[in-house]
Amino acid sequence: MSIKSYREATFDAMKEEMIRDGTVYAIAEDINGNGGTHGRYTGLGEAIGDPGRVIDAPISEAIIVGSAVGAAMSGLRPIVDLRFSNCIPCAMDEIVNQAAKSRYMFGGQAKVPMVIRAPDGILKMQGAHHTDCLEAWFTHVPGLQVVVPSTPAEGKGLLKTAIRNDNPVLFFEHKKLMAMTGEVPEEDYTIPFGKARVVREGRDVSVIVYGIMVSRALEAAEKLAAEGIDAEIIDLRTLSPWDREAVLASVKKTGRAVVAHEAVRQSGFGAEISATIAEEAFGALKAPVIRIGAPFVPIPMAPNLEDLCRVLPENIYEGVHRALGRQSDR
Amino acid sequence: MATEVLMPKLGLTMTEGTILEWKKKEGDPVRKGDLLFSVETDKLTNDVEADADGTLLKILVPEGETSGCKTVIAYIGAPGETVGAAPASAAVPAPAPVPAAPAALASSAAPKAHREGGYVTATPYAKKLAHDKGFPLGEISATGPRGMVMARDVEAFTPAPRVKLSPMAARLAEEMGVDVSVFESVNRIMKADVLGMVHHEEPAAPAPAAVSAAAPPECAGEKPEKVSALRRSIAANMSASWSISPRVTYTHPVDATAMKQLRASLKDEFKEQGIKLTYNHILMMCTARALTEFPDVNASFRDNMITRHHHVNLGLAVAKGDGLIVPNLKNCEALGLAEIAKGTEAMIEAARTGKLTMDGMTGGTFTISSLGPYGITSFSPIINQPELAILGVCDIVDTPVVREGQVVVRPMMNLCLTADHRVIDGVMASRFLRRITELLENPCRLLA
Amino acid sequence: MRKLSFSMATCEAMAEEMALDDKIFVMGEDLARQGGIFGQFKGLPEKFPGRVIDTPISETFIIGGGVGAALAGARPVVDMHFADFIGVCMDEIFNQMAKVRYMFGGQAKVPLVLRAPDGMTIQGAAQHSQAVEAWFCHIPGIQVVAPSNPEDAKAVLKAAIRSDNPVIYFENKILYKETAMVPEIADEVPYTIGKAKVRREGKDVTIVSYSIGMKNALGAAERLAKEGIEAEVIDLISLSPWDKEAVLTSVKKTHRLCIAHEAVKQGGFGAEIAATVAEEAIEYLDAPILRYGAPFCPIPFAPTLEKMVRVFPEDLVKGIKGMFE
Amino acid sequence: MKVSKEQALKFYETMCLIREFETSVKHDFLNGEIPGFVHLYIGEEAVATGICAALDDTDYIESTHRGHGHCIAKGADIDRMMAEIFGKKTGLCKGKGGSMHIADFSVGMLGANGVVGGGYNLAAGAALANKMILKNDRVSVVFFGDGASNRGTFHEAANVSSAWKLPTIFVNEMNQWASTTPYETTTAVKDISDRAKGYHMPAVIADGKNVFEVYAAAVEAVERARAGEGPTFIECKTFRVEGHFVGDPELYRTREYVKENAALNDPLTWFDRTMTRKNGYIDGVIEPQELEAVRAAAKEKIVKAKEFAMSSEYPDPDQYTADLYL
DSSP states (O other): OEEEEHHHHHHHHHHHHHHHOTTEEEEETTTTTSSSGGGTTTTHHHHTTOGGGEEEOOSOHHHHHHHHHHHHHTTOEEEEEOSSGGGGGGGHHIIIIIITTHHHHTTTSOOOOEEEEEEESOOSSOOTTSOOOOHHHHHTSTTOEEEOOOSHHHHHHHHHHHHHSSSEEEEEEEGGGTTOEEEEOSSOOOOOTTOOEEEEOOSSEEEEEOTTHHHHHHHHHHHHHHTTOOEEEEEOOEEESOOHHHHHHHHHHHSOEEEEEEEESTTSHHHHHHHHHHHHSGGGOSSOOEEEEEOSSOOOSSHHHHHTTOOOHHHHHHHHHHHTTSSOOO | OOEEEEOOOOSTTOOEEEEEEESSOTTOEEOTTSEEEEEEOSSOEEEEEOSSOEEEEEESSOTTOEEETTSEEEEEESTTOOOOOOOHHHHSOOOOOOOOOOHHHHGGGSOSGGGGGGOOOBOHHHHHHHHHHTOOGGGSOOOSGGGOBOHHHHHHOOOOOOOEEOHHHHHHHHHHTOOGGGSOOSSEEOHHHHHHHHTTOOOSSOOHHHHHHHOOOOOTTOOOOOOOHHHHHHHHHHHHHHHHOOEEEEEEEEEOHHHHHHHHHHHHHHHHTTOOOOHHHHHHHHHHHHHHHOTTTSEEEETTEEEEOSSOOEEEOEEETTEEEOOEETTGGGOOHHHHHHHHHHHHHHHHHTOOOHHHHSOOOEEEEEOGGGTOOOOOOOOOTTBSEEEEEEEEEEEEEEETTEEEEEEEEEEEEEEETTTOOHHHHHHHHHHHHHHHHOGGGGTO | OEEEEHHHHHHHHHHHHHHHOTTEEEEETTOTTTSSTTSTTTTHHHHSTTSEEEOOSOHHHHHHHHHHHHHTTOEEEEEOSSGGGGGGGHHIIIIIITTHHHHTTTSOOOOOEEEEEESOOSSOOTTSSOOOHHHHHTSTTOEEEOOOSHHHHHHHHHHHHHOSSOEEEEEETTGGGOEEEEOSSOOSSOOOTTOOEEEEOOSSEEEEEOTTHHHHHHHHHHHHHHTTOOEEEEEOOEEETBOHHHHHHHHHHHSOEEEEEEEESTTSHHHHHHHHHHHHSGGGOSSOOEEEEEOSSOOOSSHHHHHHTSOOHHHHHHHHHHHTO | OOOOHHHHHHHHHHHHHHHHHHHHHHHHHHTTSSOSOOOOOTTOHHHHHHHHHTSOTTSEEEOOSSOHHHHHHTTOOHHHHHHHHTTOTTSTTTTSSOGGGOOBGGGTBOOOOSSTTOSHHHHHHHHHIIIIISOOOOOEEEEEETTGGGSHHHHHHHHHHHHTTOOEEEEEEEOSEETTEEGGGTOSOSSTTHHHHHTTOOEEEEETTOHHHHHHHHHHHHHHHHTTOOOEEEEEEOOOOSOSSTTOOOTTSOHHHHHHHHHHHOHHHHHHHHHTSOOSSSSSOOOHHHHHHHHHHHHHHHHHHHHHHHHSOOOOGGGGGTTSOO
């Protein structure tokens, strides 16, 4: 164990995998200049002793992703970085019609082992074009897998799994994670997809979260514990596939569910979670299923307006109270 | 902010409760769901769980004291948190109870918010819970958001006995403040019943004025003392019965030889199964059988209508503290001796420890009262309304009797049947009593 | 009233609106010569020369150009050929069309209609059969509609064209051939975006759907009626904004909810409906919510396989009867 | 081609405003007074200035995330620009847009764009609307960097503009850096304008530090556009003096390299040097003190703009859902 930032932990994951497997390469804009956005690639080429496998791409998301699909189908394992989740739409077709479907359409002749890293989320006043959380779109696309890590250690294990995994994986990393530090095992380890993590056991309410929201939920849980409210926190880790069993088991135990994400609430992945609960844990529900997400607007620039679009521990805290029927609905 | 602990309203007719025991002391940590205190109501003793986590900061109503429903009896909060003095309402004993609303009108008492369109809103789990417990959602008061019934509401709910009233009876009961729930009955209560009660029911808690008026001459140290809720309820029931039923008591001797042999021959084998077999059990078995053959005895009578019950639910008078309650064992006609023995012992245990459910208290069709252990050889028990008869069981005494011209000593026991002459005439009563005797004296007939 | 096909109904809507406002023009692939690959633009090129523009196969231009034209004051109606290709111009939709008005503090408006033929035809397979409406319900700044019959097709398209907001108009490819009576003269206010319609009243269960999904909803309701179950069927028509009130009101009456759409179930719009009811009216439910959608795989080609990813009325009937056991 | 002395001073004023504006923004960003992202236009002032000077208020421009210069050159209100960058309610976009999403429709500035290469199609669309639907002679200009020229959107917009002879003018700011990547490492052509050939579009290369040259090219392009002869590609060779964004560590190039190229390509020093002696752009010369006066006036305007921005309120919270739907 050693204390590492998320940036370092995921760097190690890539370094180790690229040394282990010569077919893994990374391609992105500015990947060598400043080491990519948030410096996640600084010195990667040297670190693996093969700068040729860290490629600077033109500003052309279509080419970055499209070429990676082709490379993957011909035996390589690309790691693609799109710098900001908002750049994803520029390669939407390459992702949903090519990467996601090639294996299926061609009857399994090809496989598309690739990872698309996409930093997302609200940092500070970057405005409407650099902040969206788009994971929900891709959970609706068969053929893709969606990963949303929550800590440095999780990031390392999940990224290794994503790289070794034979499917196209979208890897959403909240910008606020990058500098976050935590204990990271030195050894080589992976974290299976589709297996959620119970971050905190509790008996009163199940809080279902992923990514950056995990640490915010924990903060809320502290405050709730002081009031004698014992929240169980589940980190989904991956959204497609997602661990329905873990969620349903927890809700059947606590009878209450609060689902939270930073993405826009309407038609966000929270809807899938709470719909599933309403279908399959119905009889166990002691309260309405509370869903928390950003309001239905693009992210405004002014700091005070931007704050209204964040989902913070207070929101989760308040949501739990609603789930407990402590205060009536707004 | 400390959480108030309220005197729960356990059931429709409860207006006050007496704290029997505090399971926690002031300063003790309390977790939601811990047993907090036990309270005695006019019907049962309930253990009440804490509804909040924290520390038991202050007890306002000490053990033995009585307090009105929904008044604050304690505070739970953060350690060291200071709480306001007891609200006046909690300090003084409960005010004179308001006339209990008849069940039929009860829903009007619960919050309206969650019943628009007649539909009762509740969380899925609360619905399931209520369904499993057989509670009517509509009578459960809702504390949830948007006025929905929450699981906690269902758990805090104790259903009123299922009393049905005729519209006229309901109005009278309301006007005259009659607690109709004292009829623990599956039958429809009619005007006559209510009127019958009015003259006899003693006010549950006389208004102070009334007390001084009726006060006996004060001698040194003598003071009128409030009796327990249970006693008041017994008083009401007994007087009601006395006024309603013209009763005759018939006594018949039984030769207990066969009964003793039967018990002797089964005792040990039952013991191995952990079952204690008593004469009462054999008696119940025979009575149950006899009742199946006398539908007019296993019945209740109301407003010139008779209801013949399909099952025999045998009530057993059980002494409890300074009082008496009558739990009943359901469907005895279908039970074997072992089942009767097991069921009865469990029932008595429950009655003595206050663990009886409402269901165990209601729906009886016939009652047995045994004073045998106290050497009684004859008495005339009072019918447990709205049943039509009650069987008094006396002591078994070795007695010289004449058999085939010889004087022999036999263990003899008197059965005293008190029957309501409105329905049961002498002949039927005698036949019934005789039938029980036959079965007791020759248990093989149970097989016939 | 006279019989009209869904596609002709949309042509009529276009023609009527284009006659009223010469700022309206149409842009897309294969429109001018054969009136759109599904005949949904028939007659317009002749009626409005120069205002029906054939574009190169350049989706980013079709949408981005549409946005620019709207910003410049025109009222474009652009055609996406197959909704499956919408990914090609996702940035123009998500980052431009949806956001410019908001980002620029209301200085601009984007009165644009994006017509997107979607859904399974017969063996269109993975890249010509998709229903992707759910993505766009997650995007603030655009409106999403999906009519289910010729009459609505016309009224809703007229409303979309008159709207000053960008509207994505999903038109199901199977529905194009559907014919039904359509009034000659449309109302002054053809349709209010965001309003649902109760297609069938019932007291026992609420079935919510839209677009082609309504076939399943109404089909199931008929079968259920034979079994004594009265289903109330709600046609959402508009998905963003969507008529939450209509659904909640109905559920509070029937206490049971079934949702069906052709799109993949996971992450589909049905989840939004179910989640909303689970949060705002769960206390009215007497049974778990039922949700129907395609299984989690792309649309296969072979007929035997394609059948497996379709939802049929029988599925709803079976599930709904289960609610009453 | 020659211009009047007044015109030349107008150019200078605009360039100074941009330079002072950016310098002030950089200072305030580094002091933490401006949050988010800002991308500076320092060193490229002559391009926006020369191009926009050839346009009418009713003509349109599509800008980039490096758009302050375009905004100023097109005549946007400087106070409200500054307020927008500070996220204040008095900003051009009421605080909803910020530096990367700044727009002033009142002067035909259709907006900066946070998406690299997001503007081409919008410009082409506006051109299409004006020519084919609204039937007027407005032209649309789209600014873009050498990096953005690699986006597929460039090729789609270039093709339709040329195929339909749309009044679109493609202005490439060839500043040699695609954010942190030297353009030649990811771009096949040496001159981006070579690509115009593929779309049968006339192209011209202008010296990006020479506002007169840029202006002349723009005037010609605008004439062609208004005459219905279609798009023109103008490549302006210039140099991005600052990092990709303020705070960019610039690990990818050395200070010396930057100093050297900045000096070679700076439009203001070039202007000073050229105008104070006899030249082929105006009759006579401009005295140093005249230039000094313009610079001082510009500085003052920017100080005022900052005061305006700083003294403005943030938007009222209840405004966060406003300006979305109509």
